[in-house]
Amino acid sequence: MIDIAVAYNKYKFAGFEFLTWLWFVTETKPEIIEDITPEIKDFSINDKIVIENFKEDSAEKITINGDKANLDEGILAIKKGALVTELKIIFKTGDDIEVKSLIKGESLDISGFNVLKYKFSTAPEEIEGSVIEKVYFLELLTNLVDKLFQKFILLRISEEWKNGELSKISQWIEKRRGSY
């Protein structure tokens, strides 16, 4: 294994590309996500995307926020070579419980992990049950991210990436741009 600090910086592009690909997949072939993790449904991008362009002399950063966020500006930035650096996602469990979370691209760390409208009791006699329940939701999310990231990496190093997926992403960008 190479030095951790070097590895962190050298390969953070993979996290940014992964989130950009995840946005593309969510809009064009969402069935991939539910095929990977049948325990979840209705996966979508929630109300926040951060996009950064590292190629410009002065790095450009766009934050798109809000329930009905207009993603057009983000698509335009992707067209200019930017990548998604943070992405907020939301999905439902089989019991229709909503889970949302922000994924940070460079580390794939999780922020704002929230099981909506679900109260975890901290009464002493109920803590163990609450911990087990919370870990269930947490593992739904981490397993989803792990499986999607693995799928992305296997695709990214394959011939299919250069010979098919990249042009599909380009077409998606053009189509999205053409829609406004």
Add this chain to the structure above:
Amino acid sequence: MGLLTSTSSFLRYKIDDESQELSLEKIRLCLKENQFPEIADSEISEPVSGWTSYENHFDPDFESDHIKYGNYIVFCLRIDKKSVPKKIIDKHMVLESKKIMQETNKDYLSKNEKRKLKEDILLRLSLQMPSIPDVYDVLWMPEKKEVIFFTTQKSVNEIFETLFRLTFKTSIVRLFPYTRVYFDDGISDPKKDLFYSSSHINIQES
């Protein structure tokens, strides 16, 4: 922002150690040996850290406190810090500078004299201030050889990593894109090598 709070932030670590798994009793012993030390506020000026139990942050007893929850081990990192408000430091700087200048018959203090005075004031005031405790949850999943630490603050993560390695004599590696690929048994070694030799491709220039 912890394990059972409504909103959580966390990062993940892999235990990179093929040695025999630690028993629950051994984990209890290791935590006890490195538990948060009870030191009087008047005796410390620097941050102090150590482990504490999930249900008993301020008076832990690792021989009897609950640390096993289902298949998981849960405990906490406690860090106590002193914080002296800047306005109090500024007040003491003005008053004590004036006193020193009068005593030494000088019109000003040199840069080094001011720096030394500020350090002395900060140390003295720190010893008088109560510590502010912060507690961060740790979730250990032995079956997955994974540890989840509930904060993404870089300085706290560094304290956690150092203390965890020291306590359990084991290696933990933070998970991020490179290490996820490194530890992923579903990606073959030749495919890992392809990833290691890859670099970013601009989608629009491809």
